[in-house]
Amino acid sequence: MDLNELRNEIDVVDRQIVELFEKRMDIASRVADYKIANGKKVFDKEREDIKLRAVKELAHSDFNKVGVEELFSQLMSMSRKLQYQKLSEAGASGKLPFMQVDGIDKETSRVCYQGAAGSYSEMAMNAFFGDKVNAISVETFRDAMSVLEDGSCDFAVLPIENSTAGIVSEIYDLLAEYEHYIVGEQIIEIKHCLLGVPGAKLEDIKTVYSHPQSLMQSARFLSEHSDIQQISMKNNAFAARKVAEDKDITKAAIASEKAAEVYGLDVLLKGVNQADSNSTRFIVVTNQKIFCKDAKKVSLIMEIPHETGALYHLMSHFIYNDLNMSKIESRPIEDRNWEYRFFIDFEGNLSDSAVKNALRGLREEAKMLRILGNY
Template identity: 60%
Template structure:
């Protein structure tokens, strides 16, 4: 025990030296920041850091220590960069964000497009977000909606981004990268699925069920009790209801909202057939304008990182050091680059906040192809 205490005392003494040396290093880093402020040099110098890592790892006397020193100095240099970013921000060197703050997002006398047909959940989300005096139209595909606002035939589009049961709508992330459109709002809608049939149909008549693939998966427990029913995916739930109405075949049913049933004159054969009582879909409100409300509270960004150890951690650490709460992270394959991924992150904050500006500056310098997708 005495030997253990002696060893611990030695470690305590070494740790004290490490703290002192770390603080001395940070002081010099602040002087480096002052130089960069006066000369306009960038904080992140990848070549310099790679050279530094090689130099310090060569001082290690075995492979285990070499790896540990590499990880240690990667983090020390990351913390040094964050200090320099903060000092740059304190001196007003924050860079310009290409977004304009507005008092309100216009919700009346605008043109709004949603995907699907009347009775779709996306229409319900549109009605919940916008006021009554709007001009709206619907399109068949999500891409059509993105093209409509990109070309100016609509001011806003209402599109699904995530379901609480089925998860993210992955294709939407790809479209956000393809088009220069931006998120300015969101609307959550409860998805209360019902089995809808023709007015003269009975449950015993049903042989085929139509709906969106996610709606089918969200009702799998109920559908599991009718294994003889054929399940056919549709573009969305309302279009499934429309098909059942137009076909006039009482052996067909649709899984959709009661609202869609009213729109197309269908009867509820079974209500509340979803597996999860809290099942909801989050819709995003998208426009081609780079605007955000003064009181916006959530930011969405995308970026890529190099295939090196700790690269994603270093990016995520910008949220930690700036006390920002990350609420979601998603990854999508990068087209044409096998096994490489683009990351999408939602976090709490406003583009006018100092901590947000600081984090975004660091991420922009250290990641590849960072984009701000919206503040809402």
């Protein structure tokens, strides 16, 4: 038998597989009708586990057993998605506990940011809310979450990701801990400067202060001046303020040019960060479950079963609903070794039927799912 004959045999089998697949999906559709009529959940994990064990035993080799398990896992996943779609068509998509608003009140709201005057967080806040914003500053990111929780502020502006240094992991962990929601984002360009007291020169500097991420972003410059001691601060503006207060020509801060203006420091060197296109993404967080009607990005946090293929199957909800997932990050779960939370961003609005359908499937199949915001 030659290759063409073998390929013809495969074509025959493939046509049979397609016919059987469509027959199976037709039955799955009728199963959905029954579940809708009787108020039953789509996902029945116990039933699926029994089914997978049974079909694996029908295969005649270990290799085929693995393949059959993967094949039927996919078939059942597709059946579930068909059933979720039918539930939505029947008006059973469910209501999300978020209120749609026309926009955010930027004029009368009170806003907090971490750091001090001249910080990048303040710059991001002013870019989003305007220079006349009613603002307060706090010492730490946790403080910002706390003032939201107790109602002292309406919004907080927090850095979540830098294009050079990556994510701000503490913000992700705080989003998991607090019941707060993202309602906006602001990206600003980062241009780090080396700041010293008036009269200081680059060769005078023995110690430099800055936020750990800013030190990381300026690693190339600092490696060229290995004799300079690096000291971490909670915020760049705190670093600039300390240098101004100490009045020591051997001390410098890596911070913004704005911080130099605020604290009366000289700019000893501009652009000490190694990347020419360095920017930071800030999120605007509130304790209110709201989203703007023109919101285009959804963020969520999810915990999944600790088993093979779990993440793969959950991600397919975005594919089947034609949703573009733009970001996924993982963070370890405290006190649960080698288990992780996943933070996901995808394009869409909570009022979209495709988004509702995807969230329904994710909610049923994930161990935990919480919407962090739509913005």
